[in-house]
């Protein structure tokens with residue numbers, strides 16, 4: 001079910017340290033990942049029927065046009081509690097128009113998605129490539145496992161191809177290996193990262209009661225993280241945890257060219 005809503009603000013202060021703001025053109029996400037905790041940060045009707053109810057912020061662009069003139073410039077994460085290039089974007093194009101507005105007004109944009117639809121906006125990304133980066137989330141390369149974890153998201157191979165195309169176009173890209181679910185084939189994901197030549201940001205499974213996973217203990221995570229680090233070293237992949245990504249982002253933010 002798709003429903004249009006009106007909003008009072010477009011840019012929210014981000015809870016993620018590497019971002020200044022987040023922008024979510026939609027509430028809810030059709031990709032319906034089983035591990036997704038965005039449902040707990042969404043309106044009740046969306047969270048309870050995760051993947052089935054999508055709210056479209058109909059007046060988002062009008063609000064954003066005002067905000068880009070008065071808010072302090074910074075890094076905007078697109079998006080943090082929805083996939084900005086989920087199917088509804090084909091029709092409403094709120095992500096494209098928001099990204100365009102932000103870039104035209106000298107904000108930096110960090111896109112994270114699982115969808116090749118981002119390639120539709122390649123013209124825009126190329127034009128502003130000094131101030132944009134795109135992350136593609138890949139949790140497994142196994143298509144059956146992906147269908148189980150991310151029932152309606154594009155398959156991992158399509159995401160790999162998207163990353164390649166973006167990289168060839170000169171866009172700064174990264175791969176988000178997350179959540180890392182112990183027992184998953186992260187080695188194949190890292191091999192793909194090595195072939196493309198893309199840096200990897202990894203993160204542990206964030207456990208919320210109600211999700212169909214067990215919390216990962218600190219010791220189990222330490223072991224998995226050591227394996228990831230070792231494999232990255234062997235493959236020559238630059239990889240870091242989300243925490244370290246924040247440190248890098250901070251350095252970039254204070255780059256005089258920004």
Ligand code: SF4
Pocket residue numbers: 029030031032033035036037038080081082083114150153
């Ligand atoms: S694509 Fe992202 S926002 Fe959408 S359901 Fe999956 S994890 Fe959640």
